[in-house]
Amino acid sequence: MENQKTVVLGVCGGIAAYKLADLASKLSKEQYDVHVIMTKNATEFITPLTFETLTGNKCIVDTFDRDFQWDVKHISLAKRAALALIAPATANVIAKLANGIADDMLTTTVLAMKCPVLVSPSMNTAMYEHPATQRNMETLRSYGYRLIEPESGVLACKDVGKGRLPKTEVLYEEIRQVLAYPKDLAGKQVLVTAGPTQESVDPVRYLTNHSTGKMGYEIARAAYLRGAEVTLVTGPCHLPPPYGVKAVQVTSAQDMFEAVKAEADTSDIIIKAAAVADFTPAEKAAEKIKKQGRKTAQINLRATTDILKYLGEHKHEGQLLCGFSMETEQMLEHSREKLLRKNADMIVANSLRQQGAGFGGDTNIVTLITRQDETALPQMSKEMVAHAVLDKLLTFGK
């Protein structure tokens, strides 16, 4: 969908310029049409040849260069670009852009652009914190440019502080966030739950389930890419939280209830993909439970708080509530009944009995159940299921 969009990378004369080779390579491999414009000083740090080899496009440095197909390059690129990223953005280029100075190919092209412009400042901490740089960045924000926070750490100058260029993956995700999908969830607060819970039996053991969190994490990522502000309340998973999403880590069903309750009021859409324990040990043993020659042992269980039911009872006007149901039998009947009993707007039903569905794998087979209709989807990647769930929720109220 986002393929073959033109991305302009503006590389400035900062020590991190060499890191842009990695990003240019990644974007080209992902089928973006990548054009690199370098400042003259940037060529002291990395050669245009590197970018030309990685992108297959001529790297432009000089405004008055005539050694290529004739057109008014800065205007044609500015018109064609779906997005520009300036990285590492030097204090100098930031100052020039803030003041509308166009004295080289990069600043001239950016001034002619109407597409989204991302700026990733990278410099020594003192330069970054200087009021002039701070004011110039504020000015860029007021033009609608998106500033990417530099990281903190040991800088090339051996100072420790803020000013390091973020990793390639972060810059890549920032670009993807802008280009990948229509922003049909812009302005919406989306709360997603994911993963299993752990219910302590004693200081050593716990009860849990096979959920890996993949489905919920894909939903959180998809909602972020579509412009939502996303909070992900997650049980213990082995997945990195999706970029751009606020992750709240919890352990037990009770922790998850508290975290969800704290976020629910301000959420426009709540999607509960977590596999929350229905029961928890009635008492947690203070010491490790010993075998002591016993052949059997019992754990007394009590029901946990039903989070979906709570949310259904406290749903506010305009809020959408979507639950998941994982069934081993009579999937549709149980899910329809759950939709009504929990006052949900949609249930995403999946059967543990179907090959290609359920825990762990990268695919799922789901049926979207609302009060109006039921949509049985074929086997899809969890990423596509996530978008299908969001697509369906966006039809409510239309």
Ligand SMILES: Cc1cc2nc3c(=O)[nH]c(=O)nc-3n(C[C@H](O)[C@H](O)[C@H](O)COP(=O)(O)O)c2cc1C
């Ligand atoms: C070794 C070295 C590293 C530099 N690193 C940075 C940097 O990371 N960030 C920055 O803003 N300026 C840095 N500078 C200063 C810029 O190169 C200088 O301000 C230059 O005028 C920027 O040119 P440009 O903005 O046209 O690319 C560095 C200079 C040198 C000599």
